[in-house]
Amino acid sequence: MANAPHGEAPLRADAARNRERILQAAEVVLAEKGADASFDEIAKRAKVGIGTLYRRFPTRESLLAAISDERLLALSRTSLARDDRLSPTASIRAFAGELVDHVIHCRGLAASLGAVMKSGTPGCHASREEARRLLLRAQDTGAVRRDVSVDDLVCMVTAISLAIEQDGTDPSRTSHRVDLFLDGIAAR
Amino acid sequence: MANAPHGEAPLRADAARNRERILQAAEVVLAEKGADASFDEIAKRAKVGIGTLYRRFPTRESLLAAISDERLLALSRTSLARDDRLSPTASIRAFAGELVDHVIHCRGLAASLGAVMKSGTPGCHASREEARRLLLRAQDTGAVRRDVSVDDLVCMVTAISLAIEQDGTDPSRTSHRVDLFLDGIAAR
């Protein structure tokens, strides 16, 4: 587990410890109360002053990004690792499905997924890169239209997740929807 | 212009007047500051006490639904009226495109579109009905897959609108995107 902000200077020992405490607390609180849980509560649970929380994670988005980071990194790696076993389209399908699963798991993340994915955290960056790679591969083999972008893909994932979160769509419809969207971007 | 809540007892004259004022103010403020604009500001602009606003629209969603209502009703009617002039697929395309336009116009509506459409307001209800009708017709002529639901369609509209709202995609690409996704639900 990385105890440093991906950005620059390494943290002082106590700061790194606190950062970790915050992330753990945040994960619990967010899973419990959704992505708009109060920062005060997170700080309290982490036994850290509110100031410390803000210093480390100036925006809600940066906190969400940090929490998602490891998972996204793992997702990207397994995706990369398996794609010689799957067709380009099937790879995208799998990756998108797993992404939805993660977003659903962090209740409320959906609404800010787009911003989070652009946050530059290693995992977020890696997963955007992986999405790009998947799309390019599929486009090169002629399976997907040329005019589809990574952002289009992220938007799909967002919309599917939102639907599940908000109007209580049955999560089992996820893969059906992913299919629909993917057929939409398929070349023909 | 309906001056009554769709639900029950008709409003008193002054209340109806105020309701209308609120809706007009809300439309302006929401278009200006997005769907999470403060209720206080809306009340102030409508020259109405905050209490009045809450009495009439207890939730943000109910306000959004009321604002969308007339427009959605109109959309449904024109859609119904023109469908002998358009192919089933073209009808859906047109309807979906107009829906996206409306959602874009109410900045921030996209994220709660699903919930709003289920609110039961006459316009929201009518447009869901119209969507259902369009889908069924297209499915009966074999133009669209059997496994596509109204909610799937709403989800797509959400995705397209989100894409435009969030990463500032050029709205002129809307119809292109609608095409993209409609191809996805086409039978083949």
Add this chain to the structure above:
DNA sequence: TAAAAAGTGGAGGATTGCTCCATTTACTAT
């Protein structure tokens, strides 16, 4: 071990959400 750098906590000002109820206004029945 002392100076410098980094980090901390939480008080507090600002904003917003929402409730509550004394007062005002519109309807209704006579």
Add this chain to the structure above:
DNA sequence: ATAGTAAATGGAGCAATCCTCCACTTTTTA
């Protein structure tokens, strides 16, 4: 017309949350 009543109003005010700021503490460095 008018009195009675039911509906509607406005905004004070409490609670929750956001986020900044800075006097103080802890770690690192030389």
